[in-house]
Amino acid sequence: MSRQIFTLIGVSALLLWSTLVGLLRLSTESFGPIYTVTYVYTISAIILFLTYGLPDLKKVSKKFLILSSLLFVVFELCFAFSITLANSSEKSIEMNIIFNMWPTLIIIILAVLKEEKVNLMTILGVIVSFAGIVIINYHPNLNFIDNFLKNPISYLLIFLASILWAVYCIYTKKQSNGTNAVSLYFILTAIALWILTISTQGFHLPHTHGINGYLFVFINAVFFSMGYLAWNIGIIKGNMPVLIMLSYFSPIFSSAFSAFVLNSDLTINFWYGALTVTFGSLICWFSIRKNHVQHNQAKLAS
Numbered sequence: 001m002s003r004q005i006f007t008l009i010g011v012s013a014l015l016l017w018s019t020l021v022g023l024l025r026l027s028t029e030s031f032g033p034i035y036t037v038t039y040v041y042t043i044s045a046i047i048l049f050l051t052y053g054l055p056d057l058k059k060v061s062k063k064f065l066i067l068s069s070l071l072f073v074v075f076e077l078c079f080a081f082s083i084t085l086a087n088s089s090e091k092s093i094e095m096n097i098i099f100n101m102w103p104t105l106i107i108i109i110l111a112v113l114k115e116e117k118v119n120l121m122t123i124l125g126v127i128v129s130f131a132g133i134v135i136i137n138y139h140p141n142l143n144f145i146d147n148f149l150k151n152p153i154s155y156l157l158i159f160l161a162s163i164l165w166a167v168y169c170i171y172t173k174k175q176s177n178g179t180n181a182v183s184l185y186f187i188l189t190a191i192a193l194w195i196l197t198i199s200t201q202g203f204h205l206p207h208t209h210g211i212n213g214y215l216f217v218f219i220n221a222v223f224f225s226m227g228y229l230a231w232n233i234g235i236i237k238g239n240m241p242v243l244i245m246l247s248y249f250s251p252i253f254s255s256a257f258s259a260f261v262l263n264s265d266l267t268i269n270f271w272y273g274a275l276t277v278t279f280g281s282l283i284c285w286f287s288i289r290k291n292h293v294q295h296n297q298a299k300l301a302s
Contacts, residue, residue, distance in 0.1 A: 003238055010234015010243045014250045016227035021096045022258035023220040024083050030213025033084030034201060038193040041076065043221035044228075045190040048183035052229060060179040068172055072185040073192055075164035082157035089262040090270075091151060093255050094136055095158045097274050100251040100281075103244045104129045105166035107284045121287035128280030136273030173235055180232045186225065241285075248281040 027036040057065065079099060086092040104126055111118040148155045234243050251274055259266050 006233055006236075007238035007242055009230045010238045011246055013227040013229075013231035013234060014243075014247055015253070016223045016230065018250055018253040018257050019223050020220065020227070021083055021092055021254055022261040023216055023223070024080065025089050025092050025258070025262055027213060027216045027220055028084045030216070033081060034193075034197050036084055036217065037077075037080040038190070038197045039217045040221045040224060041080070041186060041193055042190040043218060044225035045183070045186040047222060047225040048186050048229060051225075052180070052183045054184055055179050055181040060177050060181070061175075064171075064175045064177075065181060065184070068168065068175070068181065069185055069188050071164055071168040071171065072182075073189045075161050075168060076185075076189045077192065077196075078157040078161035078164065082154045082161060085151075085157070086154045087151045089258075089264045090266060091154065093258045093262075093264060093266065094270065095154055096254055096258070097136055097251045097270075097277060098133055098155070098158045099162045099165075100247075100254075100277065101129060101133065102162045102166045102169075103247055104281050104284050105163060106169060106244065107288055109166055109170060119287055122284055125280045125283030125285075125287060128283060129277050130280070132273045132276030132278075132280055134273070135276055136270050169235055169240075172232070173240060176236055178236055180229070180236060182228050182232045186228070241288075245282070245285045248278050248285065252278060 024036065024040070027040065030036075031039065082095050082099075083092045086095050107122065108126065111122070231243075234240075255266065255270070255274055258264065
């Protein structure tokens with residue numbers, strides 16, 4: 001398949017992921033945060049194993065598998081629990097917007113590694129993106145600090161998740177040698193979650209009335225697993241800069257879907273903040289693209 005097809009596969013992941021926050025929150029209402037996350041990742045691991053199988057471990061170094069697995073597992077735990085432990089449905093949607101700072105963080109990390117040149121436009125984009133986070137968390141008589149102190153665990157987990165996902169994307173692109181190990185990652189994540197669940201909740205399974213809770217968990221697992229499979233294919237074999245650019249719009253779609261299924265009344269500040277985060281991220285992306293164009297033109301001229 002062509003690079004464009006692989007890029008489209010990566011784009012499909014963004015659409016699938018836009019449903020995750022809303023579905024995770026609905027499942028949490030039936031099973032609670034720990035069992036919801038454990039169920040979703042267990043079913044996702046089974047689906048990925050049956051559809052994709054395990055990666056050819058001979059094609060990739062053991063160092064890569066260990067480090068990438070560690071990054072992925074810790075990231076997933078941070079992301080899932082930041083959403084499910086949020087104080088309200090509205091807060092879980094806000095957590096997702098904060099998580100979507102990761103494209104900007106990728107650019108910052110690449111700049112620190114001296115693989116991208118930072119200019120004034122890049123710095124402006126970073127400032128605008130962080131300003132969007134402040135706007136999202138501003139309510140009458142309640143600022144970002146107040147919100148953070150009311151739900152510090154969710155905030156710390158989502159900030160850590162955003163950093164870890166940015167690092168994971170960069171590391172996977174550089175060191176994977178074309179190997180997609182997402183099925184292995186999910187199996188390891190499910191094992192870690194069952195250890196956590198049994199050690200904290202005991203060996204029993206919760207019960208819920210009706211089938212809706214189980215249905216939400218299953219749909220969430222299908223979209224979750226297929227989204228990650230598509231994303232890994234996209235970033236390994238597709239056009240990563242294009243995928244990063246399009247990913248800037250995913251928080252808008254995700255927030256709209258989540259607000260609909262959760263019947264959440266999001267404030268005007270939230271939408272201003274979400275658009276500001278997206279706008280700031282786009283500024284960062286265009287600044288990097290400008291550098292690439294100028295570099296390619298200089299090479300052609302020489």
